[in-house]
Amino acid sequence: MASPRRESRRISGSERIGMYTLLRLERGGLEPGLPGQFFMLDVPGHIVPRPFSICLAEKGELAFLVNPVGPATRELCELKRGQTIGLFGPLGNGFRTDVERPLLVGGGIGIAPFPYAAQIMGNPPIVLGFRTRRQAEAAKLIPRAEVCIEPQLVTELIPEGPIDVLACGPEPMLHAVRALAPDAQLAWEAPMACGFGACYGCVVEFEGKSRRLCVEGPVLNGRPPVLPLIDDQEEEEAGS
Template sequence: MSKQMEQAGVVSHLWLASTIKMLTLRAPVIAQCAEPGQFIHMRVADSYHPLLRRPFSIADADPQAGTISIIYRIVGAGTELLAKVKDGDQVNCLGPLGKAFELNCHKPLLVGGGMGLAPLLFLARRLCPRPVQVISGGRTAAEMVWPALFQPLCENVAITTDDGSVGRRGVTTDLLPKLLTDGQFDRIYACGPRPMLIGVAEITKKFKISCQVSLEEHMACGIGACLACTCSGTDGLRRKICSDGPVFWAEEVLP
């Protein structure tokens, strides 16, 4: 099914941390065809201010209930407006957009940093009942809302924080080599800051394990028309993150 414009009703809007919220929307058309790795492009207010829509990774989709969920951090004017919507309000969504993860694996390892863990949550649900493990990285314990969300879906959740306030002090790539040495993983999925993705790609290349990455980027149109969210591929050609991605094979877009 192609992308759809849908007026989505707010089912719930919950605080997960001081600057992080989970928004669940009744959007049955989008929920029916959404796949892990895809996103929605949302008008965050009932007006043309801000003018541009905002992209949000789909963190969950329930076709039977007709709902989708996003998890976002309040970082600017758009998300500040979105944070004010309440149960019963409606927001306009375009989606699902973008290229999804490929699920043809037997033992996956998910690696996420910060808000990059949001699309991996949907992925973990769709990968079940395969044995899923995840490395969850963040800055501090106060922002580490993810383990409680992943634990019902994964057999193991490893945690790193920049300051060591929970889990291991450091970053996700500090744990990755040992896990790849000890495990029998046949696919790595990663989403997060670009330096983390480059590190993951380098490590998985050494271990000769296939790796898909989801790139994060500011977007304007969200459908590949404006060329605002392009990146350079390893073949020298430009890629549109919104329509050619956001999911790519690591060797396509990372050194």
């Protein structure tokens, strides 16, 4: 698995996709990691960085889908091509993608890890649910996906029978998915200050245990955590 690295990168593009912004950065030597892993992006003028799933990893580029929910994410959406920002990653545990009967289930901004996952997994079936038509414009990032808008729920698009679900979305959606597919790999979300296990800000309760999403997730039921994250070995690898 790729060791996390902290780098500064130039923004190669920023495009509005409905209510979200796809922020493209020059990749340089950064490894994109696995679908479901994330990077911490510095926000100019803000004390702590913000976590974003890797959305696209096309040649020479890394892209992140940003939902402007507060001051920091709004500022990220306003960044222009040519500006530079710091980022740190890839972090966390991603999805197991070598599953037999995959189905990707995304809700709202939870679509973020799936363009990259679809690329890696060779276009598996994908269902996406959104609250509004404007949100649903993000579905163009995955042209083959089946899409629904509330009041229809994305869980209504999950077929019966044995499937290996990879899901990302709001917590009520994750619970609903889990009720239908108990072994689903679920990517959770919580506010995070560090991304490497230091702050305990992103802890959620899962199967009776407290989990730090940054080191044990964000995908729970996915790959086992690999610790330590930031070790001396990393320097040797980075320097080689």
